[in-house]
Amino acid sequence: MVLFLIVAVLGGVSLYISRLDYKNHPLTPYSSSFDILALFKERKKPAYRIYGYLPYWTLESMEYLELDRLTDVAYFGIYIDGEGNFVKTVEGADGIWIAEPGYRNWKENEKVTQLVEACKKFGVNFALTVVAHNDEDNDAFLNCRGCWDTLLTNIYTELDEKDITDVNLNFEYAGYTGKEMAGKFSEFTKYANQELDKKYGNSNVIVSAFADSPVKERVSSDLVNLARNSDGIFIMGYDFHRPSSDTAGPVSPIGGKGIHAEYDIETMLKDYLAVVPPNKLLLGVPYYGYNWVVGEPEKYAKRIDGNDNIGYSQSQSYETIMDVLINIRPQVMWDDLGQVPYFSYISEETGQQRQVFYENQRSLAVKYKLVKSNNLMGAGIWALGYDGGYTELWDLLYDEFID
Template identity: 20%
Template sequence: MLKFNFMKKILFILSVFALISIYAQSKKIVFGYLPSWEIIDTANLKIDYETITHISPFSFQANPDGSIKFIDYWTSKWNPIFAKARAKNIKIIISLTNFNPDELKTILNSSSVTSTMIDNIIKILKDNSLDGINIDFEGLYDEDKGAPMNSFMNQLYTKTKSADSKYEISIALPSINFRNKWNYTYLSTYSDYVIVMAYDYYGSWSEFTAPTSPLDGLNFTIKRSIESDYANIVAFDPSKVVLALPFYGNAWRTNSEDPFASVKPYSDTASFNNYITPTYFQEIPFLPPFTQRIFNDQTKSTWYKFVDGDYIIQNWIDDEYSLELKMDYAITKNLGGIGIWALGYDGIRPELRNLIKSKFNPTHVAIEDIIPTDFKLYQNYPNPFNGSTVIKYYLPKESFIKIEIFNSIGELVQSLYNSFQNAGLHELVFDGENFSSGVYFYKISSPTFSETKKLEMLK
């Protein structure tokens, strides 16, 4: 009997660990971008709402006067998609884009334009019962990637969260921080998560064949992004990093069957812009007869080759096998989840959707027994910090709480919060611009709980 009871306990413990593992998977983000051009023919649009946690209509356009151009087909074709998403508790996060550096300079450097745009963002979210916004500003001048972009995200985060703390604020960022002009760590402070666009490492500007999203083995890879460019964020809070993966690839024209071969343009006018032609995952079965599939162990990527007249076409496109390695890497690094560029690019093929289900199980229902039941104060992020830092805490029930900042000799220097707050996970931003460098302490207190942690400011 004693042995039997012991085995029952072991089985119970193992089952709890299994449930915790499933619960941890379920908390991962699966962020699917849905471009407007993919919904033109909604009858043939295949979206598996069981595989995603977020859907992002791509895209709304940010205008240099602060106005916002609505996405195409709003709302005629989008409402049925949103209804299905809401039925599955999928969050709807609009994507706001601008790829014009001159317009972005105006948006980011004019206080009136910035204020108008943020007001318009909040209005769109409220009027359409949306869950948040993803900022995708690309092609910025170097001088606008630092302080102007930081200030915009600071204001967007602060003002939008004040309107409704449940709104999710995120930003899509380049995989490589060329010339170190971006401050990824600062931007993550004013985002619920950052989306690493882990594709286009190699493309129309490259003079040799290569995968659009190599895991390893070349100068620019996913591993370099996560372990170098985004290393500070990953070290402090990897859940803030979402690794966006491509459901597409590139076909290169060459005279060689070897990988990384020199590229030939697709027309007589030599131009980087015609060194590639895009290929989508759904098109793989329709590659020409006698196409050879090859796995490149150096980059952990799949590619295909076939003869086309006098040339050899090398088609580097991830399939379910190479994408699985990238998803496993995101899981190993305990990242916040994955992104998909883009929904619809897999057509009716189920392989990628099945892969996501097996890795992230987005439709899992939370298990009440393992939800936290105690107050918890997390370490601020980033720490040490320069300028501002995020303080995160968990309340198991509605409580009257105080969040206070003290200097190194115990003097109260700032009160961040002093009121009732609902149960759940919360975060506040401590702006230390007016404080000198040094060690400070932050304290959460309620009638039944208090905890203090140390933070350090470096200027």
């Protein structure tokens, strides 16, 4: 194991960035030469729920997971069609039908099986995420009560195969929906939760909800019933700015509503807590940021339309952003309103000005303190693996929720 330490200066505060190189590392959870359980026998569990999504595309980073810092892992995920069946094939870019990667990895990737077994040993809950992101299919499914039973039958097969009991429901529409569909989603959640409890006795059903669900007509906006019908709501507390936004800005701002964003985390939590008990809420945080093509280095710079010559605005994982910081060493600034870090730099490849807003130990600590001060169920992470071999975010989870 090789440990790299980097000191970054942020607003006069030194932050340590540490990275593990796990090549030939004998202490990974899946090494045949070391019993990782010995590492955790004397360690305490988190005092709050720490719920992390693990997308199929980060499975190669699974070796960096520190399971003692988590209470729940949710594999993301298996997509459904309008009839409640799992999507097993999709049309590729060249028009050839290929195996749907979320389903294929769930069924065939040995890393998933290894992680499920490791979670069982550590007492970490493991959930299957049911993903519904197609508007037409969502309408068809939610309007078809028989399709609900079809989906549950399919879910039972997958849960039984891996001897797990928990489910995450991730239903999203591209735009807004009316109250009718939100009501049907909360009714489906109630039915699924009841049926899963009948079969397994102690199944956990967590639903994801957009940050603006209290104030916009989302499929997850029937919050009173959604909280009552589920075991918890994972608030997707991010994407307040996106690569397509007019200006660069915080992905998950604590404050700033009406100044650089329509909404912010403090207002969002106030709105959620007006209708949902705090012990039903997980505050989801981003392990990623956005890197915009801009015309000037000033904060909240106006986005420039990208092209092949100057590059494009894009999302970047925490790992990628840390690599940029180490390689380019820009001056990292602090946004007092959003309470997040940001920096500007000139791209070496294109010569174009760029600006990055992201999360680090300091900004995430602010959010975790909101979890505790509001007595929420816990915190959520999108997504496990996005930090790669960097360890400081794992250390922060320990400091805030275990130590």
